[in-house]
Each structure stands twice: as C-alpha cells, then as structure tokens.
Amino acid sequence: MQRELSLAATGLVLFDSDLSASNEREYIKWIAAQWHAGSISALVYIPSGDNLDNFEEVFALDLPIVVLDREIPEDFSSRPIDQVLADNSFGMRLVVEHLISIGITEVAYVAGPVSTEPGRVRNSAFERYWSQLGGGAISASFAGDFAFESGRDAGEAILRLSQSPDAVVAANDLMALAVIQVMMTAGRKVPEDVVVVGYDDIPLASWVYPSLTTVRQDVEEMARQAVSHVMRRMAGDTGRGGFRTPIEPELVRRRSSAR
DSSP, rough: OOHHHHHTTOOOOOOOTOOOHHHHHHHHHHHHHHTTTTOOOOOOOOOSOOHHHHHHHTTOOOOOOOSSSOOOOGGGGSOOOOEEEEOOOHHHHHHHHHHTTOOOOHHHHHHHOTTTHHHHHHHHHHHHHHHHHTOOOOSSSEOOOOSSSHHHHHHHHHHSSSSOEEEEEEHHHHHHHHHHHHHTTTOOOTTTOOEOOOOBOOTTTHHHHSOBBEEEEHHHHHHHHHHHHHHHHHHTTOOOSOOEEEEEEEEEEEGGGEE
C-alpha cells in the first residue's frame, strides 16, 4: 500500500493493533482527532475482530473508509463502505479438492479463531466442502488462534489420537508450520506419513523443508484495489453504494502434500 500510495504522492501512517480490541480503540481515537484536524484524508481498516463498538466508532467518523481483508458485520452492511477481501471460502474449496485428488480420506483440522471473520469463514468452508465433495466427516478438529503455539498444541494432540489422520489442514500457515515441526520431531515424515496444508502463503512457507502447500492470497492486488478505492473517494466520489471487491486466491502445491 505504501508503494502504491507513493505513486500518487500520498503517505501512509500504519497502526498495528496486534489483534487487540483495546489497542485498536486507542488508535481510532487518534485517527478521529487527526481527521477532525485535517491531518489525514482516508482510512484503510483491517479490524482486529468483531468488536462492534470499534466498528461503530470508525464508521461514525464520516471519512473515506476501505475495509480490507474482512467482511463488514451485518449490523453495518447498509453503510456505503468499500471492501476489498480475499475469497476465503473458495480458498478452502481449493484445499479440499487438492486433498481428495491425492487420495486423502482421514483429515484433522486446526481451526482459526471464531472471534475473527476469516477464522469463521475458513472453518465453516472447510467443513462444508469436505463433506460436500466426498471427504465425509472430519476425523478430529482442534481450536487454534492463528498463533504458532496453538498449532504446536494441536500437533501434539494429533500425535495422541488412536488413529492417525492422512492429512492435517490448518487455517493459517503459522499453525501448519508448527504441526510440521511437531510431526517431524516425533519421527513422522511429511508428506509420506502425513500431508500438511496451510493458508496464507507467508514467506516462511516456501523457506522451510518440507516447503508448505498453502493457499496464496494476492496481497499485492488487494493493496492495489484498496488504494484505488481510497484515491477515488479522496477525489470526491461520494457514491452511496459501497464497492465490494473480492480477490480470488490460488492453491500453491509444494512438498508438504507431494504424493
């Protein structure tokens, strides 16, 4: 986004809430003050979770807003807010189709946090498509929070199962990489003994061995689209209907599922 904005001689101030609703609320207060002082012109908002009070405060500012990588909660769906988001449901369909194509029949799933919209969508989509496309029931499911540690806990729990799954799917790459670490430390070979698939395609996914099969979100295109919406609004487009721009992901096949 910084690179795209620099082409229009516009700068970027970045705040990272670290998934904390309280941190996010403090940043919103700062943004409000700067907006009223005329120091900022627009906001690209990646919500930390489903805190409706934070959404209410942001949308009450009446400044140009683009919500990135999240769906707007139903409470605010009528607002003219532009959205740019990856199609997480389609991404999980790609994962399921790949697993079935390589003969996987028993799968364990490490879920994303239900407190986040991507977590909920990925969780429900994987379960739905695994059932619809012929996978049947999920052998075991474990709660995760997108952090490496929760993936490690899930991996250790998977080792204690009476019947080992053919594959483990994690709702993001960090948890999947933790599962690989646990499996290999315990003497399980990836992908020979167990296939592992992640989601996001972070740089580390292609650096480790075995490299991680995952779903790639086109972050570059998402950034371009978000900046395009920002610049359009800053140029005076006050159209009432918010634009919703979904970006289609792709499956990146690597060593961790090579069968």
